[in-house]
Amino acid sequence: MVRKWPWKLACASLLTTVLAACGGGSATEAPDTNANRLTITIESWRSDDQKVWTEQIIPLFEKSNPNIHVEFRPTAPTEYNAALNSKLEAGTAGDLITCRPFDVSLGLYTAGHLTALNDLPGVPHFSDVAKSAWQTDDGKTLFCLPMASVIHGFIYNKTIFNELGLTEPKTVAEFFAVLDKIKQDGRYTPLVMGTAEQWEAATMGFQNIGPNYWLGENGRKALIDGSAKLTDAAYVSTFKDLERWGDYLPEGFQAVKYADAQMLFASGRGAIYPAGSWDIAYFNQNAKFELGAFKAPVVNANDQCFISDHTDIGIGINAKTTHMAEARTFLEWMTGPEFASEFSNALPGFFSLSDYPITLKNPLAQTFVDWRKQCQSTIRNSYQILSRGEPNLENELWRTSVGVIDGTFAPEAAAQDLQKGLDNWYKKP
Amino acid sequence: MKELPMLRPNKSRPRWHIAVFLAPALLLYSIVMVFPLLDTLRLSLFSSDGANFVGVSNYQRLFTDSQWWPYFWRALKNTVLFFLLHMLLQNPLGLLLAALLDSKNLRGRSIYRTLLFSPTMLSFVIVGFIWQLILSPTWGIAPAISDFLGIRYRPWLGLESTSLPTVALISIWQFVGIPMLFFMTALLAVPQDILEAARVDGASAWQLFWRVKFPLILPTVGIVSILTFIGNFNAFDLVYTAKGALAGPNFSTDLLGTFFYRTFYGFQLQLGDYAMGTTVAMVIFLIILFGSLLYLLVWQRKVVSYEL
Known part of the structure; x- marks a missing residue:
């Protein structure tokens, strides 16, 4: 679906002026602090998790990849889809895009905003159920990496x-x-x-x-x-x-x-x-x-x-990014055990979807994730x-x-x- | 209206000041009202992806397609009921309160007036929150109060049969101050000499109100009605805060406003549809336009305004 100027359309709804949030589409560019380091940004609706990303997950990645600086840039959940659309249209969106499951992201892929990820080496670590939320209907193309599910x-x-x-x-x-x-x-x-x-x-x-x-x-x-x-x-x-x-x-x-x-x-x-x-x-x-x-x-x-075991959140690469290699490095790291363990522990209740066995410090979360061993997973x-x-x-x-x-x-x-x-x-x- | 005799200014000088004084308002109004309205109309005549001109086929779909018409019709019926409840309760109540506050013997009138008007100034978010809390089966005081009054408590806001009237009553509670204020102003304008003359003629308080005051404030009844009509057909916020965009249970509180919201912006897995959304918006606009014209052309011409 082509979505042109959503903010303008929003303003156009005269009869419900209360609803029209006419402020959309302003992207703030992060200042480049270090000339040698490349900065890639993540678009996300998980503003609740900002602390976890900036203080735990990203530093862990930067430790093994000192040349890449990652910026986590969340939008409020209710505004995310519309704001992301206008940013993608305007070419101001971040390099990595957090993906809603199914049709919303499929729409982004068919509109040419996301790249196919089939050739990412870590992809085989994800089950078919996990991938189902971010594939084309024929199951041939994967456009977002499964990140987490809720059980x-x-x-x-x-x-x-x-x-x-x-x-x-x-x-x-x-x-x-x-x-x-x-x-x-x-x-x-x-x-x-x-x-x-x-x-x-x-x-x-x-x-x-x-x-x-x-x-x-x-x-x-x-x-x-x-x-x-x-x-x-x-x-x-x-x-x-x-x-x-x-x-x-x-x-x-x-x-x-x-x-x-x-x-x-x-x-x-x-x-x-x-x-x-x-x-x-x-x-x-x-x-x-x-x-x-x-x-x-x-x-x-x-x-x-x-x-x-419902696939809830994924992450993909903006097709127009100028840092394709760095974005792929980050995603490849996200397919690994380090991310799986850090993420699932930092956010108990959101479980990494890769097949690496993870140990959770939270016993209740561990109980939930252990069901994966005895039972078959399915999505809504x-x-x-x-x-x-x-x-x-x-x-x-x-x-x-x-x-x-x-x-x-x-x-x-x-x-x-x-x-x-x-x-x-x-x-x- | 009679032409007023005007002073003829110097013919040779064009009256630029008129254009200059009108321009800011005209410009602003065009940008924020006229242009969006025309753009809405334009969008409603295109296909959902905005690529093809499709004429009135979106309207045709809304009125005939089984995917659209039953849901639109349900929202329309609910809105009409919502409006009727306001007309039957809010406005008579506003009139009653205004009449009581107009009484010269009442002490602390301004305090009552302020108190009765204050909910109007609250945000709908607060109103929705407060009433949900009051009526809550878990934390609310409604169960205790109903026990005390001998009424059987039900979770009124959550039942299909009672949720729409409950939301309407909350809205009436919030906005009763507006008709009250309108009627009070109108009643204040009734000249004392007429009332005194009626009293001398031996009119009772009842007769005084219905035979003298009420006919004099009849134009205000019209204004209040049309404002209620416009307000209710645009209503959205209270339902959205209290019941969510899906306006449950079983769409029993779905108004044209929430129906439009889901169509235009989408909801959960439902994707927003700009073409159908603007079509719904245009139909709501036309309903309001038609109602307003009816008021302007029929009511305003029929009702007698007395020169006081």
């Missing part, structure tokens, strides 16, 4: 589990038995999640427990090639599980926001928290009790398990291709998951709604 599971309060004599559930039946026991005791909220922001229901609910029903990548790919439908038993069963969650969630969960749920669990008033691994950092800081984690329950005790099924048209599958999943938990949608009806929405625009390849 779904359940974080629980060990103090409450010990007190009530509970053990980590492995199957769906055990999961609900544990929830029932906590509910009977009556002092704690069994399952801490709200549906007010909608994405929790789909991301921490549907995408968390679903892969065990649709068998991970198999099911995800079957949806894309059209051999499976969202009305199939796998998806209805996922919704049926989700429907039961409503009984165990906090009072008035329909208006409980994400931050409310985080605080509720951190304050020790709830037992189990459907989590994304990015929550680890928050709970490590704010929860005053011991934390444990278990993965999404399987249907039968000996079933193969699947986890949502709505992210690749299936959210290209309207209504897009991702937003539809938010809407229907909320309805199912709330009881306003029957599981079958929700599944039919999803399939109908997809049939509206999606033509199988």
Whole structure:
């Protein structure tokens, strides 16, 4: 997609002048402090991680590559896509581009803003699942290097589990038995999640427990090639599980926001928290009790398990960079074990996607990443291709998951709604 | 309007000062209003990648395509409901408050006036945050208050059936000060001698208000209505802060503003579509234009303005 002058377009929306952020597109050039050192810059939306990059990751790289200076230049997450687009159009973007997964970055590649990375020597260290977010639809060209993923599971309060004599559930039946026991005791909220922001229901609910029903990548790919439908038993069963969650969630969960749920669990008033691994950092800081984690329950005790190990962030090279060799040196270093270990430890909950075994100092993060050994990884099924048209599958999943938990949608009806929405625009390849 | 007798200035001198005085405003208005409007119109007539002129086919798509029309229609219906709630509650409430504050026996009028007007000056972010906190099932005081009043507490802001009225009530709470101020100013302008004459004739307070004051402030009712209409059809911010751009649950709080936002800027995995976004924006503009014209051409001509 060609996006010309986004700032101008933004200004053009007269009727919603409140929205128009007419300031876009100003890039500040970093001063060149050392004439002998080349400076390459990284565009990123991870302003939260600026300290980690500038104080830990980049110095580590510069130690082994003293001739290259790397500058981390983040933009606010909500403005990143638009700001990056205008910078790329104007030719003022940095040398390295942090990549959003799937279509946003694919768009940049097809518009000629990113270079293909197939010949980067370190690429074989990444699995197909990891690469899927930054490949062309035919899987032939890789345009961003996978950087990190987030893993779904359940974080629980060990103090409450010990007190009530509970053990980590492995199957769906055990999961609900544990929830029932906590509910009977009556002092704690069994399952801490709200549906007010909608994405929790789909991301921490549907995408968390679903892969065990649709068998991970198999099911995800079957949806894309059209051999499976969202009305199939796998998806209805996922919704049926989700429907039961409503009984165990906090009072008035329909208006409980994400931050409310985080605080509720951190304050020790709830037992189990459907989590994304990015929550680890928050709970490590704010929860005053011991934390444990278990993965999404399987249907039968000996079933193969699947986890949502979602590719969230990648990095590519600006096609118009004047420092191609240096940018490639940096990316090649990022494929190595040094980066994998440093990154995953500095940002617990964001896991490097390369195949080097990493040891994490954070035990909870280690629990999450260990699931990769026993279970097969998959990504969220709505992210690749299936959210290209309207209504897009991702937003539809938010809407229907909320309805199912709330009881306003029957599981079958929700599944039919999803399939109908997809049939509206999606033509199988 | 009658022509005023004008002094004829010296014919030979062109009146440059008129152009000079008009220019800054005209220039500014053209840059920030007229040009963006025309550019919006232009964009809505092109394909999504901006390359091909497609005529009105974007509008055709919006009104007939099953990918677009049901969602636009839902947003339109919600907006109309949002507007009607304001007309039925906010403006009568504003009138009531103005009438009460107009009473000469009331002490501390300016304090009440300031208090009632103050939410209007708050940022919508703060208003959205405060009300979410008040109504929160976890931390809010609403559950306790409803218990005390014997009402069954529900997470009103989170239920499909009640979220839109709840958001509308929050918006009414915030903006009731505006119609109140308009009506107060109008009531202040009612001359004392007319009221005294009515009192001498034996009119009760009720009759005084409805027979004398209200007809005199009727033009203000029109202005307040049209301002409410324009404000509500542009409404976006409160829903965005309280419910997010996806305006849940199940799109029950989706207004034309949030629908436009998602279409133009995109949301999550939905990519922004400039052509369809500007098309939606133009349709919203035309709805508002049509409503305003209706007001100017019908209401303003029909309503009797009394010379006071």
